[in-house]
Structure formats: structure tokens, C-alpha cells
Amino acid sequence: MKKYWAELLGTYILVFVGTGAIMINEITGGTLSHLGVGLSFGLVVMAMIYAIGDISGAHINPAVTIAFAVAKRFPKNQILPYISFQLLGAILASASLYFIFPEASTMGETLPLKGNWEQSFILEFILTFILMFVILNVSTGSKEKGITAALAVGGVVAFEAIFAGPICGASMNPARSIAPAIFSGDLTHLWLYVVATILGAILAVYSCKLVQAEECCDNC
Numbered sequence: 381m382k383k384y385w386a387e388l389l390g391t392y393i394l395v396f397v398g399t400g401a402i403m404i405n406e407i408t409g410g411t412l413s414h415l416g417v418g419l420s421f422g423l424v425v426m427a428m429i430y431a432i433g434d435i436s437g438a439h440i441n442p443a444v445t446i447a448f449a450v451a452k453r454f455p456k457n458q459i460l461p462y463i464s465f466q467l468l469g470a471i472l473a474s475a476s477l478y479f480i481f482p483e484a485s486t487m488g489e490t491l492p493l494k495g496n497w498e499q500s501f502i503l504e505f506i507l508t509f510i511l512m513f514v515i516l517n518v519s520t521g522s523k524e525k526g527i528t529a530a531l532a533v534g535g536v537v538a539f540e541a542i543f544a545g546p547i548c549g550a551s552m553n554p555a556r557s558i559a560p561a562i563f564s565g566d567l568t569h570l571w572l573y574v575v576a577t578i579l580g581a582i583l584a585v586y587s588c589k590l591v592q593a594e595e596c597c598d599n600c
Contacts, residue, residue: 383436384465390428390440391469391555396476397424399488399560403481418545422538426530433525441553442466447512447581451588453521463555470559478563487560490549490573500548501572507540508552508580509587516588552577 401420405412412420429438437454439445442463448454474487492500514536518529541550551557557573 384461386432386436386438387440387462388465388469388472390432390436390438391466392473394421394424394428394440394553395470395473395556395559397421398556399474400477400481402488403477403484403486406486407481407484414545415542418538418542418550421541421550422534422536425537426534429524429526429530429533433523433529436462437519437521437523438525440466440469440555442555443508443553443577443581444512444515446578447516447585450582451516451585466555467558470555471562474559474563487564489560489564489566490551490557491566492549492569492572493547495569497569497572500569501576503544503548504551504573504576505580505583507544507548507550508577509584511536511540511552512581512584513588516584517592549573552580554578 398417398421401412401417405414405417425440428440432438437448439448439462445454445459445462445466449456449459477484478487511533514532515524515529518524518532520526520529524530524533537552540552544550549557551573554574554577557570557577561567561570
């Protein structure tokens with residue numbers, strides 16, 4: 381159970397810090413800035429890999445868990461428990477923020493710019509593909525751990541959030557999108573942040589095989 385609790389806590393902290401940064405930036409009139417929000421996401425991911433990488437692998441993302449399973453680097457019977465605890469952690473984080481900042485007009489939800497869902501779908505697909513491609517090449521087995529993984533994965537999350545955030549929200553993580561959407565009440569485009577991110581992560585598995593046939597995935 382320790383790895384499941386680690387995923388819950390890790391996802392809680394990710395969503396609390398990342399979406400919390402968005403809410404605080406809105407409440408304070410932009411003092412944190414978009415750059416600050418992007419760095420908050422990248423730094424918290426980096427910290428969680430250091431903190432729980434050796435325990436659960438620091439997936440803190442259902443799309444990552446599914447992709448590791450497709451790559452045959454993660455037991456399929458643990459997919460549902462991992463995702464369940466990740467979603468619970470994300471929901472608890474959004475619940476905390478909902479009560480701490482009742483004056484906020486946003487929950488940090490991910491929404492397509494001007495409702496252009498096609499553009500956001502493609503962006504989320506590619507962003508998650510890049511993220512998972514990096515994860516597969518720097519992780520050990522199904523675990524993101526160590527200095528290399530923390531810096532690389534945290535860096536990818538940061539730069540993708542910084543450059544693509546204003547268009548699609550740069551979710552790359554179904555749990556990160558589902559929880560704020562529940563509390564904001566806007567579920568209109570939630571499906572794309574689930575479908576696009578999972579498909580992008582799965583494609584990365586097969587692309588990784590092109591450059592690291594043996595190390596990246598076994599018989600995938």
C-alpha cells in the first residue's frame with residue numbers, strides 16, 4: 381500500500397501547487413505571472429520525483445501509468461489502484477483549494493483557448509508524447525527516480541507549461557484536469573484532456589522503441 385499512498389500524496393501535492401499557483405496568480409492580479417505558474421508545475425514534479433521516485437516511481441499521472449503498462453514495464457494488475465489513488469489525490473487537492481480560496485474565479489482547470497478543441501487536442505497529444513518519450517528514456521524500469529529523471533522530467537513539464545499553457549492549459553495529465561473540472565463545474569472539453577494525453581503517452585512507447593529497442597520496452 382505504501383506506493384499507492386505515495387501516488388496519492390504525490391498527485392495531491394502536484395495539483396495543489398500547480399493549480400494553486402494558477403488560482404493565486406488570478407487572485408493577486410498576475411503577481412506570479414504565467415512564467416511563475418509554469419515553473420511551479422515543473423518544480424513540483426521535480427520535487428515529487430526526488431521524494432517518492434524510489435517508492436512508487438512518481439507516476440502521479442494516469443497517462444504515465446498506462447504507458448508504462450503498455451511498455452510492459454509496469455504490472456497491469458496495478459493500473460487501476462494507481463489511477464484510483466492518483467485521481468483521489470487530485471480531487472482532494474482541488475477540494476482543499478476550493479475551500480481555501482472561495483474568492484477565486486478559476487480552479488486552474490484546463491480549457492481550450494476560445495473553445496478551439498481541435499487545436500488543443502493536437503497540442504495535448506504532442507505535449508504528452510514528448511513528456512512520455514523523455515520519461516521512458518530517463519527512467520529505471522517503471523520508476524522515475526534520481527537526479528537525471530527529476531531534472532529532465534521537471535524541465536519538460538516546465539517548458540511545455542510555459543509555451544503551450546496559454547493555448548490548451550498544457551495538462552499532459554488526466555488527473556490534473558479532472559479534479560479542477562469537477563469543482564469548476566465545466567466538463568465540456570474534459571474528454572480531450574483524458575483521451576489526447578493517454579494516446580500521446582502510448583504513442584511515445586512505440587516511438588521510444590525506435591531508439592532504445594531493448595531498454596525502452598520489452599516485446600512491445
